[in-house]
Amino acid sequence: MISEVHKIQCKKLQPFVQYILYNRHNQASQHSVTSFPNTNICLGISKGNVLLKDHEAYISKESKQNDMFVYTTGLYTTPHEFKVSKSWDEICIDFHPCGYYHFFDLPSKHKIIDEGFTSSFFSRDDQICLEDILNEPDLKKRSLAIEKLLISKLKPFDQNDLQLAVEYIHVNKGLISVKEVLRYTKCSERKMYNLFNDHFGITPKWYIRIVRIRQALKLITFNPLLSLTEVAYQCGYNDQSHFIKEAKLMCNLIPKKLKNNLISIDNEVIISKK
Numbered sequence: 001m002i003s004e005v006h007k008i009q010c011k012k013l014q015p016f017v018q019y020i021l022y023n024r025h026n027q028a029s030q031h032s033v034t035s036f037p038n039t040n041i042c043l044g045i046s047k048g049n050v051l052l053k054d055h056e057a058y059i060s061k062e063s064k065q066n067d068m069f070v071y072t073t074g075l076y077t078t079p080h081e082f083k084v085s086k087s088w089d090e091i092c093i094d095f096h097p098c099g100y101y102h103f104f105d106l107p108s109k110h111k112i113i114d115e116g117f118t119s120s121f122f123s124r125d126d127q128i129c130l131e132d133i134l135n136e137p138d139l140k141k142r143s144l145a146i147e148k149l150l151i152s153k154l155k156p157f158d159q160n161d162l163q164l165a166v167e168y169i170h171v172n173k174g175l176i177s178v179k180e181v182l183r184y185t186k187c188s189e190r191k192m193y194n195l196f197n198d199h200f201g202i203t204p205k206w207y208i209r210i211v212r213i214r215q216a217l218k219l220i221t222f223n224p225l226l227s228l229t230e231v232a233y234q235c236g237y238n239d240q241s242h243f244i245k246e247a248k249l250m251c252n253l254i255p256k257k258l259k260n261n262l263i264s265i266d267n268e269v270i271i272s273k274k
Contacts, residue, residue: 001025001033001084005266006143013150016099019268020143025088032057034081034272035073036217037210037250039170041100041108042073043121046090047134057081060088068127068134070118074108075200075210079252079272089134093146097166097200101157103150107199126153161187162195165204174211175236178204212236213250216243217270220255221262228255 006020050069051058133145196204216235232243261272
C-alpha cells in the first residue's frame with residue numbers, strides 16, 4: 001500500500017484539521033497496517049469498498065453497488081488493524097480532537113462507524129463533490145478540493161471548557177493530572193467527565209494516557225538512540241515497568257518490539273506494518 005500525507009494549506013483550516021492521508025493499494029495480495037491510540041479523529045472516505053469488522057481486524061471488501069463509504073475512527077484505547085486487498089483508494093482526513101466538531105454534529109465514537117453514515121455526514125451535493133474528488137488522480141488537486149469542501153462546512157463549536165482542557169493537556173504533553181486540568185479550566189469534575197465522554201467516548205484520564213503513549217511512540221520513532229528508560233522518564237511513567245505495562249495495554253506490544261516495528265509516513269503518521 002502506498003500512503004502519502006498532504007498538509008493543510010488553508011490557514012483558516014489549520015487549527016482544526018491536521019492533515020490529509022491518502023492510502024492506495026492495487027495488488028491482489030493483502031496488506032496489513034496497525035494504528036495505535038491517537039487523539040486525532042479520522043474521517044475516512046472511499047468508493048467501491050467497505051471496511052468490515054472480522055474478529056480483531058477491519059477487512060476491506062468490495063461494494064456491490066460501488067457506493068461511497070464513509071466512516072470515522074474516534075479516540076480508541078487499543079490498536080486497530082486494517083487489512084486491505086485488491087483495489088483500495090482511501091482519503092483519511094485527520095482532525096484535531098475538537099476540530100472535528102467544527103464541521104460535524106454527529107458524535108465521534110472510539111470504534112469505527114462502518115455503515116449507513118454517508119448521508120449523515122454529507123448532503124447529496126457534497127457526495128457528488130466527493131465522487132469528483134475520488135475520480136481526480138492528482139492528489140494535490142484532490143487536497144485543494146477537499147479543503148474547499150471543508151471550508152464550506154466550517155462552523156462554530158461552543159464547548160470552550162473542553163477546548164481549553166484539550167489544549168492544556170497537549171501543551172503539557174500529558175504530564176499532568178485530571179485535577180490540574182480542572183484547576184486550570186475552573187470546570188467541575190462532573191462537567192469535564194461528561195464533556196469528554198459525550199464528545200470522545202473516553203474519560204479525561206484516558207485522554208491524558210493516550211497523549212502520553214503517543215509522545216512515547218514519537219520518541220521511539222524519531223529518537224532511535226534514546227533508551228527506553230529515558231523514554232519512560234520523559235513521558236511521565238513511574239519507571240520502565242510502568243511504561244511496559246501501558247505499552248502492552250494500549251499497543252499490544254512491549255516497548256522493545258515497538259522500537260523494531262514502528263514506521264512513520266512523511267514524519268506525520270506513526271504505524272506498524274506487517
